[in-house]
Amino acid sequence: MATTLFRKVWDQHLVVKSDRANLLYIDRHLIHEVTSPQAFDGLRLAGRKVRRPDLTVATIDHNVPTDNQLVISDPLSRKQIETLRSNCREFGVPLHDIASGRQGIVHVIGPELGLTLPGTTIVCGDSHTSTHGAFGALAFGIGTSEVEHVLATQTLWQGARPDTLGIEVTGRLAPGLEPKDIILAVIRAIGVGGATGHVIEYFGPAISALSMEGRLTICNMSIEAGARAGMIAPDDVTIDYLASGERPFAPKGRDFDAAAADWRSLRTDDPSTYDKHVSIDASVLAPQVTWGTNPAMTVDVTGVVPEPEATPFATASDARRALEYMGLRPGTPIEQIAVDVVFIGSCTNGRIEDLRSAARVFRGRHTASGVRALVVPGSEAVRKQAEAEGLDRIFVEAGAEWRQSGCSMCLAMNPDRLTPGQRSASTSNRNFEGRQGPAGRTHLVSPAMAAAAAVTGHFTDVRKLLSASA
Amino acid sequence: MEPFRTHRGQLALLDWSDVNTDLIIPARYLKRIERTGFGPLLFADKRYAPGAAPEPDAPEKAGPLAADFPLNSPTFRDATLLVVGRNFGCGSSREHAVWAVQQAGFRAVIAPGPGEGFADIFESNAYNNGLLPIELPDADWQTIAQATRENPGRAFATIDLETLTITVETQGESTPRAKIAFAIPEAQRTRLLKGLDAIAETLAHETEIARHEQTRPAWMTPTAPH
Numbered sequence: 001m002a003t004t005l006f007r008k009v010w011d012q013h014l015v016v017k018s019d020r021a022n023l024l025y026i027d028r029h030l031i032h033e034v035t036s037p038q039a040f041d042g043l044r045l046a047g048r049k050v051r052r053p054d055l056t057v058a059t060i061d062h063n064v065p066t067d068n069q070l071v072i073s074d075p076l077s078r079k080q081i082e083t084l085r086s087n088c089r090e091f092g093v094p095l096h097d098i099a100s101g102r103q104g105i106v107h108v109i110g111p112e113l114g115l116t117l118p119g120t121t122i123v124c125g126d127s128h129t130s131t132h133g134a135f136g137a138l139a140f141g142i143g144t145s146e147v148e149h150v151l152a153t154q155t156l157w158q159g160a161r162p163d164t165l166g167i168e169v170t171g172r173l174a175p176g177l178e179p180k181d182i183i184l185a186v187i188r189a190i191g192v193g194g195a196t197g198h199v200i201e202y203f204g205p206a207i208s209a210l211s212m213e214g215r216l217t218i219c220n221m222s223i224e225a226g227a228r229a230g231m232i233a234p235d236d237v238t239i240d241y242l243a244s245g246e247r248p249f250a251p252k253g254r255d256f257d258a259a260a261a262d263w264r265s266l267r268t269d270d271p272s273t274y275d276k277h278v279s280i281d282a283s284v285l286a287p288q289v290t291w292g293t294n295p296a297m298t299v300d301v302t303g304v305v306p307e308p309e310a311t312p313f314a315t316a317s318d319a320r321r322a323l324e325y326m327g328l329r330p331g332t333p334i335e336q337i338a339v340d341v342v343f344i345g346s347c348t349n350g351r352i353e354d355l356r357s358a359a360r361v362f363r364g365r366h367t368a369s370g371v372r373a374l375v376v377p378g379s380e381a382v383r384k385q386a387e388a389e390g391l392d393r394i395f396v397e398a399g400a401e402w403r404q405s406g407c408s409m410c411l412a413m414n415p416d417r418l419t420p421g422q423r424s425a426s427t428s429n430r431n432f433e434g435r436q437g438p439a440g441r442t443h444l445v446s447p448a449m450a451a452a453a454a455v456t457g458h459f460t461d462v463r464k465l466l467s468a469s470a
Numbered sequence: 471m472e473p474f475r476t477h478r479g480q481l482a483l484l485d486w487s488d489v490n491t492d493l494i495i496p497a498r499y500l501k502r503i504e505r506t507g508f509g510p511l512l513f514a515d516k517r518y519a520p521g522a523a524p525e526p527d528a529p530e531k532a533g534p535l536a537a538d539f540p541l542n543s544p545t546f547r548d549a550t551l552l553v554v555g556r557n558f559g560c561g562s563s564r565e566h567a568v569w570a571v572q573q574a575g576f577r578a579v580i581a582p583g584p585g586e587g588f589a590d591i592f593e594s595n596a597y598n599n600g601l602l603p604i605e606l607p608d609a610d611w612q613t614i615a616q617a618t619r620e621n622p623g624r625a626f627a628t629i630d631l632e633t634l635t636i637t638v639e640t641q642g643e644s645t646p647r648a649k650i651a652f653a654i655p656e657a658q659r660t661r662l663l664k665g666l667d668a669i670a671e672t673l674a675h676e677t678e679i680a681r682h683e684q685t686r687p688a689w690m691t692p693t694a695p696h
Contacts, residue, residue, distance in 0.1 A: 020657040021657040025683075035564065037501070060591070074501075080501050082589065143564075143568070152673070157657075226560060318488070366483060432492040
């Protein structure tokens with residue numbers, strides 16, 4: 001019977017199956033300091049243990065200062081980090097701690113360390129767990145009660161099997177366009193609730209042409225369309241990624257060959273079996289910039305801030321509140337909007353290719369007067385790789401700050417944040433009110449577009465800069 | 471978990487769509503390692519005047535309220551039923567959002583659009599804490615929202631999880647304004663009615679879990695010690 005990638009992974013993990021509820025086995029449980037303390041407390045209260053510490057792995061990312069990871073001056077952040085360390089010791093959970101060489105944003109280190117594998121189920125108390133679906137894993141974010149449940153049982157109750165949404169991306173990205181533009185265009189097309197209750201499968205020539213880094217960016221933002229998960233079928237690109245480099249936890253030798261044979265069967269037999277289908281053409285995309293307070297409020301960089309009555313998926317009153325918060329007037333050309341801060345990093349765009357593409361724009365240029373630019377690698381390994389390639393020198397010579405790994409300015413939980421009223425061009429995933437700091441104003445863009453805004457002081461179609469330097 | 475059978479309470483309305491969990495509880499409050507104390511932090515950046523939101527370690531010490539936030543209306547002071555717009559709880563998976571709604575005194579949240587009223591993770595988190603998330607067809611949701619708009623502070627509803635009905639009434643009127651049927655997944659209804667501990671329920675399936683562990687491919691377990 002023809003079936004989908006999602007259905008194959010789902011079916012292979014059902015421990016208990018009924019019409020009403022399904023108990024799913026979890027292959028990887030990723031932990032970080034923010035959403036786990038209450039779960040470990042729950043275990044302690046009930047006298048329970050972690051069932052499979054060997055399938056559980058922790059790191060520290062949200063609270064980490066990125067100027068100096070070792071100096072955590074906020075007492076609450078320090079306490080939260082210390083709590084994770086002591087919980088990991090008490091329950092035998094492996095921890096990739098600060099300065100271990102393996103620390104980083106949980107969704108950056110999973111793939112890097114070979115923990116993220118095709119055909120597995122992966123959960124984490126973090127909505128951007130959808131990232132790992134780029135490998136053909138079924139990966140999704142959970143709440144703290146569910147973290148406790150997975151720690152105790154290595155399983156998770158799910159309701160009825162989610163429907164599937166097939167998103168076909170045809171054509172090929174033009175120079176200056178990036179995977180971030182694809183996913184912003186997808187969310188713009190289907191809305192922030194467009195995939196609620198669905199697992200997205202991305203496919204088509206524009207997806208196949210992407211590296212693993214690009215696919216991770218796409219799957220990462222599946223949650224911004226409300227999806228339960230986003231998945232891409234494993235192919236040679238996936239298998240080469242897992243076979244190459246340092247992937248300490250990936251299978252080796254004959255185990256790898258056996259696994260790879262399994263992985264090759266993980267594809268959708270017939271795309272017409274998706275419950276819903278959407279198609280977008282990558283070759284006609286312009287660089288995308290969000291103007292409002294959710295990721296569907298997006299326009300082309302060549303466009304203008306829309307009229308509140310003409311915003312898809314938002315009522316006019318919702319759109320007016322967004323415009324007021326953002327301090328923008330309808331009809332303003334996007335390229336005339338000036339920025340104060342540029343943030344390049346996060347689990348969306350903090351990988352080596354993201355830094356390379358920002359560096360291509362920064363090279364030989366300088367940040368505009370009054371603009372603060374932060375470049376934050378997603379992990380200690382990404383930082384090391386970037387330095388080996390000399391990217392750090394390009395950033396520093398351009399007047400940007402080259403920082404240490406962590407979630408940084410994606411969310412205001414560590415010292416990196418906007419001050420009230422500041423406007424940012426950010427490669428992160430959420431332009432929600434207050435996300436980067438109370439009363440901060442966030443515009444989401446690709447790494448190349450963020451770098452273009454840094455060197456010009458306002459949003460700029462990066463294609464102009466690239467053709468100028470070519 | 472405290473069982474949920476029936477509940478009668480005052481209705482409050484926040485008629486905004488796509489309310490995300492950063493808005494429900496800003497990230498800086500997630501530094502708390504406790505499961506309690508989140509009630510005063512609900513909608514902190516909207517609820518309090520600029521600069522008046524509490525510090526994460528002192529949630530009770532807040533400054534003045536914002537003038538224009540709908541839920542600050544004194545008429546909603548005793549509300550226990552929150553009526554919200556579509557796609558409520560989107561964004562971050564933080565269960566703190568559910569804790570904040572619940573600890574601010576709400577027992578149920580009512581959103582429009584079956585399958586679209588709540589973001590998936592928020593909905594799961596709500597069930598896991600005994601906060602009842604109800605999605606209604608648009609027309610039924612409008613009936614409740616309109617009743618709240620017309621009689622703020624005097625609109626009440628009784629939610630009966632045994633019969634799956636919501637009875638809407640206006641204080642001081644003898645006949646109910648509307649009686650509305652709703653649906654939730656049967657497995658969740660059973661759990662809520664009995665106040666079951668999901669982990670204890672799962673551990674009863676030990677045999678099936680152990681059998682799955684014996685048959686899953688070896689490559690699915692990490693190969694190197696951490």
